[in-house]
Amino acid sequence: MGSNAIRNDRVYTYADYLNWPENERWEIIDGVAYMMAPPSTEHQRIVGRLFNEFANHLNLKGKTCEVFIAPFGVTFDKQTSNDKNTYAVEPDITVICDKSNITEKGCKGSPDLIIEVLSPATASIDIIKKRRLYEQNGVLEYWIVDPVHQIISRLYLNEELSKYRESEYFSRDNTITPIIFPELQINLKDIFPETQKQG
Template identity: 60%
Template sequence: MNHTARKDDKTYTYKDYLTWPEGEHWEIIDGVAYAMSPAPGRQHQEISGNLFIELGNYLKGKRCKIYAAPFDVRLPRQGETEDATATVVQPDITIVCDPDKLDNKGCKGSPDLIIEILSPATASRDVIRKRRLYEANGVAEYWIVDPSNQIITRFNLDDDLSRYRQAEFFSREDTISPIIFPELQINLEDIFPKLEEQS
């Protein structure tokens, strides 16, 4: 999704976020607000939909729940109140297995799996800043989906739950399994559109 930072020096919080006009989509990362484009491209939507179907079908009747953007994930620092929370993100796909983290506003705390689908405008933020953000907040598993190169990069926390292990890469010819659902095999040929369909 396309992001543009707000042109001011104010530090924003979740309380501010709730006052912004309905229909506008924003993320706040460490107090900096980023506008999100109103509609991702067709290829982005296809990939997101394909992943959501595969994961959603598997999760039917299970404890874990899956959500597609826009879905607010609040990541408060230790001791930070709800209103003062300085990080609110809207991942493309979010899976949460702890029902206590869910409320009518979305998710408060770290999801079990976050998936972000890259666009040219978000690539550096999703690959660098959000990876560090999710690692620091204990998001157990993070997938970065690169539509142009048809690759998924997977990160998952180490045994100490303190940092991400070495990245793993999966191409269109591979299958991928979420670490939290190792029995689920996702064939990436079913996720990425054929090259001739991308034009």
């Protein structure tokens, strides 16, 4: 998502997140509020294609997990509870397998998989701040999608569920498989547009 304004004049909480006007979208990380600007068309195409891959897979009979597309709020149990929570994020794609984490306001607790598609304004937030947030709160799997270089970085927790393993990288020529859904294979040629040949 794009970001075009930051509020850090005080510590913001989940209560602020709930009370901002509906036509304004904000995320709160470490009590700092980041206003979300409209994403680019290509960003939305990639998000839509990835969402469809997961939605089609999860619509198969017997699947209990659900996938959500932004705007869909996520807060975490490990942070201070209820309206004192200084974290409220809206990942591009969120996969949740524990139905008790799903509320009318979004997800309270750790999703099983989160996908963020980079925008120039938010790349450092997604790569550094959100990675740390998701790791500390036990998000099993985190994908960072780079539309410019057509690469997906896949991170997932170690056996102790305490830290992300070293990133694995997948390019447009690869197939990526979610750790949590080993039977789902996504050909990245179907996700990233064909690049125009130079010459």
